[in-house]
Amino acid sequence: MEQPLTKNIKAGQTLSLKEYEQAGGYAAVRKVLKNNAPQEVQQMVKDSGLKGRGGAGFSTGIKWSFVPMGDDARHPKYLICNADEMEPGTFKDRLLLEGNPHQLIEGMILAAYAIKADISYVFLRWAYRQAAEIMERSISEAYAAGYLGKNILGTGWNLEMYLHTGVGRYICGEETALLNALEGKRATPRAKPPFPQVSGLYGKPTIVNNVETLSCLPHIINNGAVWFKSLSASEDSGTKLYGVSGKVKRPGVWELPLGTTMREIIEEYAGGMANGYRLKGVLPGGASTDFLTEEHLDIKMDYTSVAAAGSRLGTGTMIVMDDATCPVGFVHNLQHFFAQESCGWCTPCREGLPWVEKILLGLEKGKGSTEDIELLQMHTQYLGPGNTYCALAPGAMEPLQSALKYFKDDFMAHIEKHKCPYGN
Ligand code: L3W
Numbered sequence: 090m091e092q093p094l095t096k097n098i099k100a101g102q103t104l105s106l107k108e109y110e111q112a113g114g115y116a117a118v119r120k121v122l123k124n125n126a127p128q129e130v131q132q133m134v135k136d137s138g139l140k141g142r143g144g145a146g147f148s149t150g151i152k153w154s155f156v157p158m159g160d161d162a163r164h165p166k167y168l169i170c171n172a173d174e175m176e177p178g179t180f181k182d183r184l185l186l187e188g189n190p191h192q193l194i195e196g197m198i199l200a201a202y203a204i205k206a207d208i209s210y211v212f213l214r215w216a217y218r219q220a221a222e223i224m225e226r227s228i229s230e231a232y233a234a235g236y237l238g239k240n241i242l243g244t245g246w247n248l249e250m251y252l253h254t255g256v257g258r259y260i261c262g263e264e265t266a267l268l269n270a271l272e273g274k275r276a277t278p279r280a281k282p283p284f285p286q287v288s289g290l291y292g293k294p295t296i297v298n299n300v301e302t303l304s305c306l307p308h309i310i311n312n313g314a315v316w317f318k319s320l321s322a323s324e325d326s327g328t329k330l331y332g333v334s335g336k337v338k339r340p341g342v343w344e345l346p347l348g349t350t351m352r353e354i355i356e357e358y359a360g361g362m363a364n365g366y367r368l369k370g371v372l373p374g375g376a377s378t379d380f381l382t383e384e385h386l387d388i389k390m391d392y393t394s395v396a397a398a399g400s401r402l403g404t405g406t407m408i409v410m411d412d413a414t415c416p417v418g419f420v421h422n423l424q425h426f427f428a429q430e431s432c433g434w435c436t437p438c439r440e441g442l443p444w445v446e447k448i449l450l451g452l453e454k455g456k457g458s459t460e461d462i463e464l465l466q467m468h469t470q471y472l473g474p475g476n477t478y479c480a481l482a483p484g485a486m487e488p489l490q491s492a493l494k495y496f497k498d499d500f501m502a503h504i505e506k507h508k509c510p511y512g513n
Contacts, residue, residue, distance in 0.1 A: 091320055092328060093308040094301070095344040098188030103223050106230045109191040115236060117310035118198050122244045128158065130203040134306065136314035138326035143171055143262075143299030144374065144403045145480075146325075146392045155286035156204040156294045165207035167295040168200050169271070170303055172213045172220070173255050173262040176375035177426060178408035181330035181342050182300035186213070186220040189304070190227035194250070196303035198236060199310060201248050204296055209250045212267050215257040224252050259430035263479045264297040266432065277434040278479035301330055323348025323391035329402075331390060333359035335409030336366045342406065348394070352386040355409065366411040370495060374403020376423050377484025379491035380410075400491070415511035416496035417503055420489055421449035427485035438482035441472045445489065452500060455508035462500055466493060 097104050097112050109115070121130055135150025156166065170193065174182040185193060193211075201209050211224055228250050231237045239247045258276055260266045265279035268290050289295020305327055309317045318326045325347045331354050332342040338360030345354065351371065355361065362368055370380040373390065379400035381388070388394045395402045410419055428442035445468050451457045469490040472482040493500065502510045 090346065092344040093312075093320070094185065094192065094304050094328065094330065095188070098184065103187060104189045104191065106191055106227070106234060109189065113311065114191055114307070115195055115234075117307040118195055118202075118236060119242060121199060121310055122202060122242055122246065127203050127205050130199060130310070133314060134203065134309060137309045137317040138314070139302065139305055139309060139317065140325060140392060141299055142301035142305075142329070142405070144176065144377075144401075146402060149298065149302055152286060152298075153200070153204050153296060155284060156296060157287065158205060162205070163293055165293055166204060167290045167293060168197060168204060168206040168209040169264075169267065169290070169295060169297045170197055170209070170211045170300060171262060171264065171267060171297050172211050172217070172224075172300045173267065174214050174217070174300070175257075175259045175262050176377065176404050176406075177423065178334050178372065179332070179375045179404040179406045180334075181332050181404065181406055183217060183220060184330065184342055185300050185304050186217065187223055190223050191231065192304050192307060193300055194227060194231050194236070196306035197250065198231075198241075198248060199306040200296065200298060200303055202246065204294070206296070207247065207249070209248060210271060211250070211252045212261070212271065213252060213254045215255045217254075221252065221254050228252060258432075259426075260432045260479075260481060263481065266479070267297065268295065275432075277432045280478060320346055321348055321391075322346035323389050324393060325391045329390070329405045331358075332404075332406030333409060334406070336363045336411040336413075337361065337409055338363055348389040348391040350387055351381070351390055351407070354390065355386070355407070359409075362409075362411065366413060368409060369412045369414070370410040370416065370492075372408040372410075372488055373400050374405050374407070376408065376426065377480070377487055378403040379487045380495055381491075382495055400487070413511070415453070415509055415513050416492050416499045417449060417453045418509065418511070418513050420492045421446065421453050423488055424449055424485060427481065431481060435478050435482075437472050437476050438478075441468055442482060442485060444468065445472075445485075452503050453509055453513060455503055455506065457500075457504050459501075459504060461504075462493065462497075465489060469493070 139149045140146040266276040270276040285295040329347045424446040428446045433439040469486045474483045
């Protein structure tokens with residue numbers, strides 16, 4: 090099994106520039122800058138079928154193709170790495186940032202070249218202090234080696250790269266809120282269209298890609314689109330960094346063929362449930378995805394299969410809920426997070442999420458009624474897709490609506506017994 094993104098990563102260690110180069114690092118940049126026009130790089134990535142690994146799964150090559158490329162294109166153009174990994178239960182990008190920073194930097198150079206960008210930023214989660222130090226040092230090394238700066242490798246192309254650490258708000262992972270944050274403004278999402286590809290940072294063409302997405306690029310350029318497709322166990326190309334957290338024997342993150350089944354990931358890689366616990370539900374890709382249950386364990390963890398089962402692949406990092414955990418308390422905890430992280434820009438999210446949180450708290454304490462269930466169901470509609478500027482509130486409704494579907498008996502038991510049956 091090939092694991093191109095993680096094969097050189099050793100626990101607790103960072104691959105140095107020298108080690109990265111010895112393993113073939115920066116060969117893709119050398120190859121492409123000398124031999125290929127930017128549009129050819131775009132085509133290679135389009136052909137590879139790479140989809141965004143941040144949660145949405147949008148085609149990377151198609152996203153790039155929206156960037157104006159003619160001589161009259163409005164410069165500077167920007168390439169941004171979204172490293173604001175704050176989705177609950179998601180810790181895959183951290184492994185790449187800390188373990189192989191030059192792989193990411195090389196991927197960013199390739200992406201920037203493909204859209205003829207002039208300036209690039211790594212927008213990094215505030216809490217990732219170690220990753221910040223590693224990235225700062227690695228960017229300096231890449232400048233010193235001539236991979237960044239003026240006249241890169243003698244080709245006449247210039248690219249600057251800066252590290253920007255956020256201030257710890259979930260909304261900054263939303264691409265347009267991230268742009269506002271970088272501009273020094275309040276981090277609220279912008280209306281789309283216009284999409285950032287046309288009007289992004291300071292109104293200029295901008296691409297925002299996730300850490301894992303960008304880290305795939307050197308391998309696609311070195312080995313080709315057909316190879317990248319062959320890595321997968323499904324229609325979607327490549328490998329995926331899958332993660333598991335919760336009461337399993339070995340929580341962790343593993344790079345596996347895209348489309349590996351949920352059962353294999355949980356039972357084989359995560360070692361199955363910890364002794365004395367049974368699996369009750371799984372959020373397949375971070376907290377803002379719909380619950381799946383034991384009956385879904387054999388689905389392939391790819392974009393289409395997870396959607397067909399009624400959820401989303403999201404970040405591919407699963408949160409496993411066990412049978413000793415109260416689903417009402419679990420979902421209340423998630424809604425507490427989402428309500429706290431709402432930027433307050435649009436009314437349904439600002440007002441709706443704290444209301445949902447309050448209803449769930451009442452239910453959890455045995456003070457709820459059947460009307461509360463109806464109210465919650467109503468909120469899943471009002472806060473659903475199309476009613477808000479961004480995906481925060483609709484994402485928050487996904488675990489709630491699926492909990493009401495799969496764990497309705499638990500909600501009803503709280504109402505009937507006037508207390509939490511799990512002893513909370
Ligand atoms: C041009 C169109 N471009 C879409 C581009 C768009 C963006 C990308 C994805 O949220 C999801 C969300 C979270 N013309 C386009 C277009 N694009 N239509 O494609 O866009 P979109 O709107 O599908 O998603 P999004 O707003 O970027 C991302 C989910 O990810 N999520 C959250 C993950 C959080 C992290 C983290 O902590 N860092 O990864 C987990 O599931 O709920 O659904 O670039 O411009 N017509």
